[in-house]
Amino acid sequence: MIIPHPLLGPRDMAEFTYLGAASLMDRPSPEDGLHAMHEHVYLRDNPAGEHRELWYHAQGDRSWLVVTRNTLTQEITCVELARDIALEALA
Template identity: 55%
Template sequence: MRIPCPICGDRDRREFYYQGHAVMLDRPAPDTGETVWDDYLHNRENPAGDTRDLWYHDGGCGAWLVVTRNTITHEIKGVELARDAKGGAA
């Protein structure tokens, strides 16, 4: 898979570090029970299809990117700098 970095251009996926979904999570209150905290810490959605993921260009410019891609085909549908991303980039 190749990721088109907005700064460096088209690069191999191995130059990047995958961070996870580019969404803000609702942190539970400190006094919430163990079950809620366990779910918050360990369970994430794993959708098939289009996702917005946060990637760090570790082997290049050091930019944080939001990559919109299809998890089935690995087609990259869009890449933007995280600082410019709209809609819940971490």
């Protein structure tokens, strides 16, 4: 699978490490308690179809990407830098 990196262009998926659902960026706060953290870490969906995922460019520029991918067809429809998404959430 080829991932179209927003800064570096098309890259082979072997350069990346898959880190799970992009919703993992929205961690519970310590005030939410251990139960909320347990659910966040261990109780994840396994969707069929379009899914937003975190990928880490381990063998490249070490950027974090949010890749929107169809898990049935492997088609990638969107790739964004995770830092841009995080900064938008703060604004």
